Amino acid sequence: MKEITELIRKDFLLELRQRYAINGILLYVFSTIFVVQLCFGRVIDDKTWVALFWIILLFAAFNAVSKSFIQENSSRRLYYYMIASPVSVILSKMVYNAFLMVLLGSLSLLLYTVFMGFPAFDMRLFIPAFLLGSIGIAAALTMVSAIASRSGNNAALMAILGFPVVLPLLLILVKASQTALNGPVDDLKILSMLASVLLIDTVVLILAVILFPYLWRD
Amino acid sequence: MIKGMWWKIAGLVLILYSIIAGLTIDVPALPVIHQTIRNLFYHVSMWFAMFVMLGTSLVFSIKYLSGFKLKDDLMASGAVYTGIFFGTLGLLTGMIWAKFTWGDFWTNDPQLNGAAVSMMAYLAYAILRGSIDEAAMRARISAVYNIFAFMLLVIFLGVLPRLADSSLHPGKGGNSSTMEGLDPTMRLVFYPAALGWILVAFWLLQIHKRKRALIQGVNLNK
Incomplete structure (x- = not known):
């Protein structure tokens, strides 16, 4: 447990020192949202709002998470390999990326609201789905970035490998957001949608913890 | 030999x-799909x-990760390639069928989209294998991705179509199952x-496994 908190602290310290990573992604999100506003004008219908929001968030997630293992060069990886267990390495990366994604997602949501307005969602479904979805996308992409970092051409491979992996989650999230649009949703429907997001999150987490040790050793 | x-x-x-039998037996006369x-x-x-x-491939990927024998990797990757071959044929035969019953080669059906994305996941597997040179490393990393890909296959073809509001396929989106409604002679x-x-x-x-074993110099008996 101490190992994990230490590793998370290390990632935050690195981020705070370099700063360019998070600022770069924020600028990227800003540019995308600005382009959306220029292309669509300020008024779009709610379904388009949902679709564009998740697409923007998906690409921001790819940018934010793909560097998590790629930035570690091989000698530093060997160092981590000697001092920490693989399970704490992957868990720390996932927690860090989940935190980053929730932060980035909230900022994007804020920017997007400023530029494109905010539809009348049922908040009891939208907010938890948004949080669980961000965490799930972060966890799945962390694992994919670990796989991509062990092979040659990273950036392209990350997109190819990651796209099918996050797609089920994304489809459920878009569907949940669209359901939240149609006025108050009954509690059972909310629970079943959140449960399916949570189920995918859990499956990804369990597979990652079991399989990551095989990726980590040389 | 025999x-x-x-x-x-x-x-x-x-x-x-x-x-032969598929083209000659009597089939029930049904609206829309007819012959x-x-x-x-x-x-x-x-x-x-x-x-x-793909199930075979999953089994051999898990087997590879527990024993690190390259012949298991040959089976896993060969099974994926064979699976992609049959998946492509499944998509093609399905598209022809769709054209003659639903009027279009592609419809926005959860089952079709799921099949297409799962095929993409396995094509990504093939690309991942191509990008790693060292045999043991390639085997290990692609085995890990293969397990993820199978999870996607189950979600896309097993879970999501059943949860969908509507589907053109039997057994999905509230339709009755194929196997229950299938005519006895057709069975x-x-x-x-x-x-x-x-x-x-x-x-x-x-055949695929033996060919790859010869090319890569892997001993299948070990």
Whole structure:
């Protein structure tokens, strides 16, 4: 447990020192949202709002998470390999990326609201789905970035490998957001949608913890 | 000679039987699909063969990760390639069927989209294998991705279509299942067809594995 908190602290310290990573992604999100506003004008219908929001968030997630293992060069990886267990390495990366994604997602949501307005969602479904979805996308992409970092051409491979992996989650999230649009949703429907997001999150987490040790050793 | 060959011959005979019988037996006259219902014997058998191949591949990927024997990796990757082959055939036969019953080669059906994305996941697997040079490393990393890909296959073809609001496929989106409504005479052709294609899939897998073993110099007996 101490190992994990230490590793998370290390990632935050690195981020705070370099700063360019998070600022770069924020600028990227800003540019995308600005382009959306220029292309669509300020008024779009709610379904388009949902679709564009998740697409923007998906690409921001790819940018934010793909560097998590790629930035570690091989000698530093060997160092981590000697001092920490693989399970704490992957868990720390996932927690860090989940935190980053929730932060980035909230900022994007804020920017997007400023530029494109905010539809009348049922908040009891939208907010938890948004949080669980961000965490799930972060966890799945962390694992994919670990796989991509062990092979040659990273950036392209990350997109190819990651796209099918996050797609089920994304489809459920878009569907949940669209359901939240149609006025108050009954509690059972909310629970079943959140449960399916949570189920995918859990499956990804369990597979990652079991399989990551095989990726980590040389 | 005959000892190791019987299942291959059985597979061929079953396929030959299903082609001839599939075109000649009486099928129930149903609205919309009419005679195209015969495509069930060819289209659905492709997916059965694909599922069995990808399942085999999952088993051998897990086996590789627990023993690190390269021959298991040959089986896992060969099964994925054979599975992609049958998946592509399944998509093609399905598209032809869709054109004649639903009027279009592609419809926005959860089952179709799921099949397309799962195929993409397995094509990504093939690209991932191509990008790593070292054999042991390639085997290990692609085995890990393969397990993820199978999870996607189950979610996309097993879970999401059933949760969907509407689907054109039987057994999905609240429709009744194929197997319950299948005509008894059609079963007599469909089950042999599926079994025959699965046997031929294993034959293809065996040839693929032996070829790769020769090229890479892997000892299959070890």
